[in-house]
Amino acid sequence: QPLHAGITLIELLSAFAGEPEPDGHRLLRTRYAPGVTDDATAAWQASLQRGVLPGTAFALEVPALRLSAAERAALAAPPGDPAPGPIELMFEPSPAVYDGRFATIPWLQELPKPFDKLTWGNAARMSPATAARLGVRDHDVVRIAAGSGAVQLPVRVQPGCADRCIGLELGYGRWAAGPVADGVGSNVYPLRSAARPWFAIASAVTATGEHRPLAITQEHVLQHGRAIALSTVLDDYRRDPEFTRTHWQPEPTMLPPQFENFYQWGMTIDTAICSGCSACVIACQAENNVPTVGAEDVRKNREMHWLRIDTYYEGPDDDPRFVHQPMLCQHCENAPCEYVCPVYATQHSPDGLNEMIYNRCIGTRFCSNNCPYKVRRFNWFNFTRDTPRSLQLQFNPGVTVRARGVMEKCTYCVQRIRTADIAAREQRRDLRPGEVVTACQQACPTGAIQFGRLDHDGTLNVQWRGEPRHYAVLHQLGTRPHTVYLAKIWNPSPELPVPPGESGGTGEDR
Numbered sequence: 001q002p003l004h005a006g007i008t009l010i011e012l013l014s015a016f017a018g019e020p021e022p023d024g025h026r027l028l029r030t031r032y033a034p035g036v037t038d039d040a041t042a043a044w045q046a047s048l049q050r051g052v053l054p055g056t057a058f059a060l061e062v063p064a065l066r067l068s069a070a071e072r073a074a075l076a077a078p079p080g081d082p083a084p085g086p087i088e089l090m091f092e093p094s095p096a097v098y099d100g101r102f103a104t105i106p107w108l109q110e111l112p113k114p115f116d117k118l119t120w121g122n123a124a125r126m127s128p129a130t131a132a133r134l135g136v137r138d139h140d141v142v143r144i145a146a147g148s149g150a151v152q153l154p155v156r157v158q159p160g161c162a163d164r165c166i167g168l169e170l171g172y173g174r175w176a177a178g179p180v181a182d183g184v185g186s187n188v189y190p191l192r193s194a195a196r197p198w199f200a201i202a203s204a205v206t207a208t209g210e211h212r213p214l215a216i217t218q219e220h221v222l223q224h225g226r227a228i229a230l231s232t233v234l235d236d237y238r239r240d241p242e243f244t245r246t247h248w249q250p251e252p253t254m255l256p257p258q259f260e261n262f263y264q265w266g267m268t269i270d271t272a273i274c275s276g277c278s279a280c281v282i283a284c285q286a287e288n289n290v291p292t293v294g295a296e297d298v299r300k301n302r303e304m305h306w307l308r309i310d311t312y313y314e315g316p317d318d319d320p321r322f323v324h325q326p327m328l329c330q331h332c333e334n335a336p337c338e339y340v341c342p343v344y345a346t347q348h349s350p351d352g353l354n355e356m357i358y359n360r361c362i363g364t365r366f367c368s369n370n371c372p373y374k375v376r377r378f379n380w381f382n383f384t385r386d387t388p389r390s391l392q393l394q395f396n397p398g399v400t401v402r403a404r405g406v407m408e409k410c411t412y413c414v415q416r417i418r419t420a421d422i423a424a425r426e427q428r429r430d431l432r433p434g435e436v437v438t439a440c441q442q443a444c445p446t447g448a449i450q451f452g453r454l455d456h457d458g459t460l461n462v463q464w465r466g467e468p469r470h471y472a473v474l475h476q477l478g479t480r481p482h483t484v485y486l487a488k489i490w491n492p493s494p495e496l497p498v499p500p501g502e503s504g505g506t507g508e509d510r
Helices: 009-016 024-032 038-050 067-076 128-134 234-239 279-287 295-299 366-370 414-426 439-443 460-465
Strands: 087-093 124-126 140-146 149-157 165-170 199-202 204-211 231-233 265-270 308-314 321-327 346-348 354-356 449-453 483-486 488-490
Touching (some): 009 024, 124 128, 128 149, 128 204, 149 204, 265 460, 279 439, 449 460
Parallel strands (some): 087 165, 231 488, 265 483
Antiparallel strands (some): 087 199, 140 204, 265 449, 308 321, 346 354
């Protein structure tokens, strides 16, 4: 049905073509499903449910690599400038808004980038050595000139970037694109040319002396000596496959068990196959009506994401290794947040969930202060108060839209769990393995997130927990989390040199 008494494009074109009373639904049905039989109607309904028409896909192509052509292209490429002065500019589509076509979507504007954790804009990404040579640090503004264009951008120092190279993301600095995209970031297209669309040589890069704070969600990449994101190389893992054993064995506790003889839910995340793409972050945001807060509140550390991707670096700045670690509510069995809430707004369910009762919460934030994982989000303002009716349609009706002054966090998609529980009770059966899939698990393209009941032995979630490289983050605090991780195993090529002291890492290095 049309929104706000509008008309569709097909109705407008039909009116121009002479149709006196165009009906978009009738025209579409006539074009793609002209039959009126029951079979045609069923096929039409199935196409609407799938969102695609059968038989309309492009033919499958399997291209063959022509090495001779690749070699000719490599030889034809202009050689790099060996002089120490010039700085190369590399243009790349934004991992969030691509080339700008998705800049009007606030979810993507506020999505932290996989490595620099920058939101709401772009920056001049450069190596620590290049930044030191230019005399700039994070948030300092530089003026970059190339060809006939120039642009000013704040600096984001990024370990792992090539020296004498500045990475520039496309898709920002738009105008006349709406309130979400207008004025966000800087437009770097004037630095590009048709001859060299993906790189250029900067004619000048100078510090302006200005300071422009960036909206960053992770300010540092240090683990401060704590075993948070564990990793090691394959040879060391083969010598000591249980190198994580000190990070998951139960700690002594004086607290009594919460609920005995009741099945428990749990999640297992393999950091070895997590690519940091953040698809799980967007899926969680869509499923649980998580609001966006804008660049200014992100700078004040008020982002509302229930799930974040922490990225930690190990090794030297010019050749670091990194580990992506999805971090969400750990649903601790001995949850530090539960026994400090004065109104019992956060409590423990019989099946192992750390629940949040919004209409009890009075916003003391004691639970956030007591949470060692810092995964609770306080709703400072009523971010959804001015949502237009047309955009309210995107809200999930199965999840409460929270008001200001309450604490929020991951619920293990409890609405999906309870829906499956009700269906199982109606059918007088037990829950089947894999019947409940969380939004983050559903969206993960690599299958790094597994969820389910811990008594379903045949599932990947339980099998992964039997691997020797599984561990719990900050286990020494005695929280006994229901979310555990698999350590990342590096398998470096023997042809590549290994820097001194880089045989493996357990969180002590950067």
